[in-house]
Amino acid sequence: MEGGGGYRGRGRDGGGRGDSVERGGPGADYSARARDGGGGGWRGIGGGGYQLRPWRTGAQGWEEKQRQQQGDSNVESGHWRSQVMGTASTGGSGEGSSSVGGGSRGAWRRGVDNRVGELSWRSDSDVEPSGPEQQRVDTNVESGQWRAPAVGSALVGGSGEGSSRVCGGGRGSWRRGGDNRGGEASWRCDHNAEPSPEQQQGNANVESVHWRAPVVGGPGENPSRVGGGSRGLWRRGGDNRGGGEAWRSDSNVEPSPEQQRGETNVESGRWRAPVVGPAWVGGSGEGSSSIGGGSRGTWRRGGGNREGGEAWRSGTGKSPWIAAPPVQRQLQRSPPERIADRVLPELQSLRMSEKVTTFQSEPLEDSNRNLPVKRPDEGGTLATRTTTLCVNHFPVKFSPDTVIMHYDLNIKPEVPLKNGRPVKVSKPNLLMIRNKLSSDDPVRFPLSLTAYDGEKNIFSAVSLPTGKFYVQLPEGEDTRGGSYVVTIKLVNELKLCKLRDYLCGYLLSIPRDILQGLDLVMKENPARNMIAVGRSFFPRGPREGDDLGSGIMASRGFQHSLRPTSQGLAMCLDYSVLAFRKRMPVIDFLGENIVGFDMHNFRRFRREVDRALKGLKVNVTHRKTKQKFIIRGLTFDNTNRILFDVEDPEGKSSTRRIRIVDYFRDKYDKEILYKDIPCLDLGKGNKRNDVPIEFCVLVEGQRYPKEHLNRHAAIMLKNMSLAKPKVRKDEICSMVCSKDGPFGGGMVQNFGLKVDSNMTEVTGRIIEPPELKLGASDGKTIKVTVEKVKCQWNLVGKSVVEGKRIDRWGVIDFSSSDRGKFRLDRDDFIRKLINRCKDLGIHMGDPRVCKRATMDIFLRLDMLRELLESTKEEAYKIYKGHLQILLCVMSKRDPGYKYLKWISETQVGIVTQCCLSTYANMANDQNLANLAIKINAKLGGSNVELNDPLPHFEDKGHxxxxxxxxxxxxxxxxxxxxxxxxxxxxxxxxxxxxxxxxxxxxxxxxxxxxxxxxxxxxxxxxxxxxxxxxxxxxxxxxxxxxxxxxxxxxxxxxxxxxxxxxxxxxxxxxxxxxxxxxxxxxxxxxxxxxxxxxxxxxxxxxxxxxxxxxxxxxxxxxxxxxxxxxxxxxxxxxxxxxxxxxxxxxxxxxxxxxxxxxxxxxxxxxxxxxxxxxxxxxxxxxxxxxxxxxxASTASTSTSSTSSSSLSTSSLDQKFNFFKLHPNLENKMYFV
CATH class of the missing domain: 3.30.420.10 (Ribonuclease H-like superfamily/Ribonuclease H)
Incomplete structure (x- = not known):
């Protein structure tokens, strides 16, 4: 867009020797996102300098180091930038220096012009420049929308040959301003619209978010058009100085050797090297500049681009060392940055928080999305004490030079169709084909150097041949055999240098493809040797003492994930426990799992057997095979009555009908013992496969839902899951060192990874708990200090802060038909509850609506609804007002609870509080207090409050x-x-x-x-x-x-x-x-x-x-x-x-x-x-x-949606009516 001293960007200075993009004269180089200084200066290193973000003063304090701000040095960090005069300056020399930092945000600030000593005005906001002084001919003016660096008679809104006015116009539309050289057209756009042919003509400047083509010298031999091309690819444009090539990329792709040669300009997300003479990426010589290298956050020195003066740069917001007395460190936060420069375009157009400066996320590399906000400081400092902690994070070291090859694996039968339909290869066969491919040619397909996800993805530490390959599986009990076509195609090269760059902060968006590849590498060894359930892995052999009974065992395994952390890449591994069905004969499983099961009285237990076995996987023992079958259910007939057709294998005779009892005797020499019970239906589709139960064994690794465990087994599993810290830590360390674990088998080492088997040590800070506010007996509030160790408090001798007055309430006793401890002693319970509420500052009168019912009513929802409606109406007649709360006492935990809540809260409009009769009869102070504070909260009372204002929000405003x-x-x-x-x-x-x-x-x-x-x-x-x-x-x-x-x-x-x-x-x-x-x-x-x-x-x-x-x-x-x-x-x-x-x-x-x-x-x-x-x-x-x-509702909504996981709009609207809370409860905490 710019030529001859033209200026573009927000707070990016140029100038100097007249051959800068931003401020140069004819012949200036242009870079898609670089803001260059004069003399080919690059990003603040020498010549005109570079300003990455709007100028601002350092806000985190400065310490003393004179060398980085001496006259011939450039200084830049995340928030400190000062191109200093002298030999390496922001234009001019001596008194013509420019300091654009300082000043209140949004206010216009004066600096010295970078060319001839004239004034330069700048603002970080969209405020229009003031009158004549800021808009005069020899003045530079810049704000969020006003930009007019002067060249000769160029002014804001002026006219004439050199005038430039680039503001105005609707956002997103192309705007025309005077050219800053010879009066030619200059076009600018804030979005991605393609320029028109007129705007792309040789003597026009064109710029939008991705179209940029500043022209040097009109339509001559060296025009440059850098638009076009797919985003992220390197694009070639004419050099704007001496005809050399200029390459640009919007991503972090590394430039090729051709793109890095001496007379070439190179720029991408992290590679930048506009050439001045023989300057290139990593070059040397008097004018060279190398900005790469150095750890993120440290200051690094590069060569000056003009006189060889020093140039200093930092990737973080750390303040430079200066020769002035140290300024007291501001601990609150870094200076705010403008929303307009940072937010998503849609959010920007909404202008949601114009009155507030925002600490907002960095834009993504494509400038279309937002990323999470960055850490505002180096961490917190509040602490009553600190403690040393071990964390289950294990550092993973890798070489940034490592490249992991990602291939797509497509496996199909050589004869792809069967009966006109495509044949799907099963997962076990996919794994066998991949392993056979490796065993047939281990040199070209090394198994130990590849990780496979079991479907389509292979990650390899070495290059694999691509193309089509043929694999022949032999016929066997486990496989059908046959020939398969394996197509291998290179998808991506995962360069771990990108992961290094992300961990160092050079990349803003996480390279998920690399982490997914490394994660698969970490899973390869346990996937080969352990039982996989989701992201967790469990050992195949049961441990002693892990038997839960009923044919179920517990298994102690682990789950792990790779995480980018401040110390680098780390593997987080944690202990996990699940319940599994044991590998055992199906008959034995039924004997353990079903109480009282008797094979000789099978008919009595048929329904329970069908429910216990349906969907489980089994192996068969009457023939040698590892094939797994899924139980569809039980056959209708008993074994001795099952007949099926058998074909003559030699084809000499027609099919004959045979009993399954005779077939097993003739074919497998097996006598069926249990002939008077059904077989298991192991068929698939229309194909029958009836197998007697006695020849079936449960496959190992089948998870058992914890919801279905009996009480004893559930307690055992919970105790194993809730391992004490020392036990958990020891289990984790054992799994890390296991030969079957993610670091065993040599797989990670083959990919160049090295894992530290020691847990990471960190320092934890313990924050002081707040002081609380409770009620006192005199009705006032008192300050309460919580107990030191558990941070708990009690209500003994205290009350809630605000107790609601409860005059209109009722009781329904659902335990009236029960006996003993399960039947509520209603009068005693109500009296004690009222007294406990009074002690807590909650006034509760006597309930004048008390009803009895049985637990069976939950099976008749019409009767339950009628009961609740009548209770509400009766209370209204008695109290002349709506019922405040209805106490429902149940004799046991019951599925009817959900019906009670659904009807009362969405249809009737009553706040309910449920409790068990056994706890109500105990009526101790703790149980009654817990019940009372729930009731108080549901009715809008306040149980406890903080004594001091919440941090950060002490000022006015809700x-x-x-x-x-x-x-x-x-x-x-x-x-x-x-x-x-x-x-x-x-x-x-x-x-x-x-x-x-x-x-x-x-x-x-x-x-x-x-x-x-x-x-x-x-x-x-x-x-x-x-x-x-x-x-x-x-x-x-x-x-x-x-x-x-x-x-x-x-x-x-x-x-x-x-x-x-x-x-x-x-x-x-x-x-x-x-x-x-x-x-x-x-x-x-x-x-x-x-x-x-x-x-x-x-x-x-x-x-x-x-x-x-x-x-x-x-x-x-x-x-x-x-x-x-x-x-x-x-x-x-x-x-x-x-x-x-x-x-x-x-x-x-x-x-x-x-x-x-x-x-x-x-x-x-x-x-x-x-x-x-x-x-x-x-x-x-x-x-x-x-x-x-x-x-009917189930059939019309749930069943109809089986064909799609997405609900229709009408279906959602219908369901919303069932979910819609009754207006009586909209402002209440009914859910507590």
């Missing part, structure tokens, strides 16, 4: 905390919808009362489809209750994995902002992901720092070494681990418009964990997410109740 989660159906369910839930605080500053919204959405859809609408509903609800909308919103999102961060950041957040913009509402927003489903565990080294169970203390924070290399995340263990090994919550900040520091955010979340309504201790997960999880589960109960209630 703050809303939002929690969001999605509940998905179980693994075997393929049709049910997922349930989205959003909750939000409804009061400030206590921030402990919540309202909720819940909706169904497409099956297994993680993105919350109505996120913006649900949040807006809650905001408007807040406004009705408080007469003001919240100024600030902090969103906590649960259930999102790292691979879904982009969805949460660029889809859900955008949906939220669009919804707010629709009502002209612009709060500041922070988006944080809270993750509990991770494998990271911490183990205290010192006995002083362990709890009695060996766990870490509540308030332990880790935000170094094992966290992300540069994004804003940390681990917080906010609870006291009383069972097993404590699992910290991983918090990852995706978007931040509030400028949180590590200290403020960590303390804020920890303090919020003390405000959970239904217990007197801090919880493990920040309450907005905890409540969202409860609401989403409640929505799941609604759906199950709805499906179980109406066969």
């Amino acid at each position: 703050v809303m905390f939002v929690g969001a989660d999605v509940n998905h159906p179980g693994s075997g369910n393929t049709t049910s919808p997922s349930i989205a839930a959003v909750v939000a605080t409804m009061n400030w500053p206590a921030a402990n009362r919540y309202a909720a919204r819940v909706r169904p959405q497409d099956h297994r859809k993680e993105r919350i489809l109505s996120f913006g609408d649900m949040c807006l509903e809650l905001v408007e609800n807040y406004a009705r209750l408080n007469n003001v909308r919240p100024d600030k919103i902090v969103v906590f999102r649960d259930g999102v994995s790292e691979s879904q961060f982009d969805m949460a950041l660029n889809e859900e957040l955008l949906d939220l902002k669009r919804a707010f913009q629709s009502v002209k509402y612009t709060p500041t927003i922070t988006l944080i992901v809270a993750q509990k489903r991770h494998q990271t565990r911490f183990f205290p080294e010192s006995a002083r720092d362990r709890s009695s169970l060996g766990n870490i203390s509540p308030g332990t924070v880790v935000d170094t070494i094992v966290v992300h290399p540069f994004e804003f995340d940390f681990y917080l263990c906010s609870h006291y681990g009383s069972l097993g090994t404590s699992k910290p919550t991983h918090y990852h900040v995706l978007w931040d418009e509030h400028g949180f520091t590590s200290n403020h955010l960590q303390k804020l979340i920890y303090d919020l964990c003390f405000t959970f309504a239904r217990c007197t201790k801090p919880v493990s997960l920040v309450p907005p997410v905890y409540y969202a999880d409860l609401v989403a589960y409640r929505g799941r109960l609604y759906f199950e109740a709805m499906e179980g209630h109406s066969p």
